[in-house]
Amino acid sequence: MITMQAFLEGLYITILGVTVVFAVLTILALAMYGIGYLERRLLEREAPKEAPVAEVKEEAKAEEKPKIEPKKLAVITAAILAYIAEKNAQLRPVPFKRKPSDAWRLYGIQTQMEEVEDFNYELGKW
Numbered sequence: 001m002i003t004m005q006a007f008l009e010g011l012y013i014t015i016l017g018v019t020v021v022f023a024v025l026t027i028l029a030l031a032m033y034g035i036g037y038l039e040r041r042l043l044e045r046e047a048p049k050e051a052p053v054a055e056v057k058e059e060a061k062a063e064e065k066p067k068i069e070p071k072k073l074a075v076i077t078a079a080i081l082a083y084i085a086e087k088n089a090q091l092r093p094v095p096f097k098r099k100p101s102d103a104w105r106l107y108g109i110q111t112q113m114e115e116v117e118d119f120n121y122e123l124g125k126w
Helices: 004-046 050-065 070-090 102-123
Strands: none
Touching: none
16 A cells, blocks of 8 residues: 555655756747847848848839740740640559558457457466
8 A cells, every 4th residue: 555655755756847847848948039039139130221122122123024025924834834734644653552461460469369368368267
């Protein structure tokens, strides 16, 4: 029989273990948040303030005048799609292998049944 003193000692050890685990996880989480915060601050310092404004102006110009005419773009897109469709048509389905036999499954079931029979025999139920 278990004594009350042994039960309380086990309870204290369990509480101590859980507390230590959560304390370590909390420290790790705080360290990860701190590193992320520092990384964001360092990236903000390195990023120039005027560069995004210049990029927006260049993007606006690119939208106004495309480099490739729409007809040529449509022809190129159709050619690429036709090539991909032809390549997919040449692919053949890969055959999959059937299970060779159920010998291993049946052997496992038989072994489990023998273990149960041996256990029942040792208890004197047979």
